[in-house]
Amino acid sequence: MNPGILLALASAVSYGASDFVGGVAARRSSPWQILIVGQAAGALALFAVALLRPGEPVASDFGWALLAGVGSGVGGLFLFRGLARGRMSLAAPVSAVGAAALPVLVGVTLGERSSWLVWAGIAVALPGIWLVSREAGRDRPPRSWGALIDGAVAGAGFGLLFIALAQIRADAGLLPLAANQLTGAALTLVAALLLRQPWHPTGDVLAWGGGSGLLGAAGTLTFVLSSGATSLGIAAVLTSLYPAVTVLLAAGVLRERLSASQGAGIGICTLAIIALSLD
Numbered sequence: 646m647n648p649g650i651l652l653a654l655a656s657a658v659s660y661g662a663s664d665f666v667g668g669v670a671a672r673r674s675s676p677w678q679i680l681i682v683g684q685a686a687g688a689l690a691l692f693a694v695a696l697l698r699p700g701e702p703v704a705s706d707f708g709w710a711l712l713a714g715v716g717s718g719v720g721g722l723f724l725f726r727g728l729a730r731g732r733m734s735l736a737a738p739v740s741a742v743g744a745a746a747l748p749v750l751v752g753v754t755l756g757e758r759s760s761w762l763v764w765a766g767i768a769v770a771l772p773g774i775w776l777v778s779r780e781a782g783r784d785r786p787p788r789s790w791g792a793l794i795d796g797a798v799a800g801a802g803f804g805l806l807f808i809a810l811a812q813i814r815a816d817a818g819l820l821p822l823a824a825n826q827l828t829g830a831a832l833t834l835v836a837a838l839l840l841r842q843p844w845h846p847t848g849d850v851l852a853w854g855g856g857s858g859l860l861g862a863a864g865t866l867t868f869v870l871s872s873g874a875t876s877l878g879i880a881a882v883l884t885s886l887y888p889a890v891t892v893l894l895a896a897g898v899l900r901e902r903l904s905a906s907q908g909a910g911i912g913i914c915t916l917a918i919i920a921l922s923l924d
Contacts, residue, residue: 646843646873649872649877649880650879650918652870652884653867653868653880653883654886655863655867656864656867656871656880656883656887656916657883657885657886657887658861658890659860659861659867660861660864660884661887661888661889661890662894662895663857663864664857664891665890665894665895666723666860667725667853668851668859668895669725669899672721673849673853674849674853675844675878676799677833677836677842677844678844678850678854679719679857680722680771680830680833681830681833681834681844681854682854683721683855683858684717684827684830684861685826685830685859686855686858686859686862687858687859688822688824688860688862689863691823691826692819692857695819698818698819698821699820701818701885702817702821703814704820705739707821709809709810709813709821710809710810710813710822711771711824711825712830713775713806713813713828714825714826714829714832715802715805715827716805716808717829718811718832719722719799719805719832720798720799720805721799721829721833722799722836723798724736724795724796724803726795727740727792727795727796727799729737730760736792736793738775738777738888738891739797740803740888741800741885741886741888742885743800743804744800744881744884744885745881745885746771746808746809747805747807747881748877748878748882751877752854752876756876756904757877761879763879763920764878765920767831767878767879768877768908768917770883770885770918771806771882772910773912773914774886774888775910777888777889777910777911803809807880808877809825810812810865810869810872811823811869811877811880813869819866822862822866822869823866825865826865829897841923844847864884864887870878872897873906879890883918886914889910889911889914
């Protein structure tokens with residue numbers, strides 16, 4: 646199996662666990678606090694690792710990292726707000742559809758060519774992700790539509806994040822990734838100040854936000870490694886399966902009910918993984 650596929654799946658697990666931890670924390674505290682602390686913690690962790698493995702970044706690497714930071718800040722803020730105002734099994738999967746689709750479109754525009762098996766896997770994965778997002782029953786919680794909109798905006802942000810990260814050169818090292826995390830934290834802080842949102846971290850926020858941020862940093866690192874070992878489309882689609890991890894954790898830990906359509910969606914996503922791995 647292509648190591649890029651394994652790295653993308655590792656990225657999905659890391660991102661999914663990060664969203665679960667951040668989403669739980671955002672129900673107790675402000676999502677602004679969680680996101681700022683998380684991105685700052687991720688930046689510090691990546692910077693520390695970068696000192697051990699210095700690369701040779703150039704200006705363009707940092708330019709793409711800053712753009713990725715914008716996507717990360719927008720995506721993370723709207724996702725955590727969606728997770729806090731609605732069911733975890735709605736906001737996270739909707740965000741994943743945009744996060745998966747945008748890099749695929751950009752990859753095609755940039756000239757990426759894949760076999761029919763890859764396109765079959767991508768075609769199966771997108772509706773599978775959507776099925777994971779469906780809630781049980783016809784009656785949605787009062788704020789579900791707000792969570793749906795938040796998820797869509799988050800998806801656009803994460804799509805931009807994936808596209809920009811994939812443009813960072815393989816020999817650039819980890820300093821651009823630390824800059825990406827730091828940019829996201831700075832933009833979130835500025836937005837919180839302008840909108841007069843609570844952002845001062847407390848003891849609980851430091852613990853939960855820090856854990857979410859470290860998991861997110863691991864997801865970013867493995868995605869960059871994956872996009873260097875396989876195509877942008879495959880890396881983005883497999884990484885965008887992170888909602889399945891979030892949903893399964895929500896079902897196992899928070900006892901959120903997993904509907905039949907969500908179970909089917911997870912099964913379909915599994916088939917997509919198999920198709921992509923056979924290419």
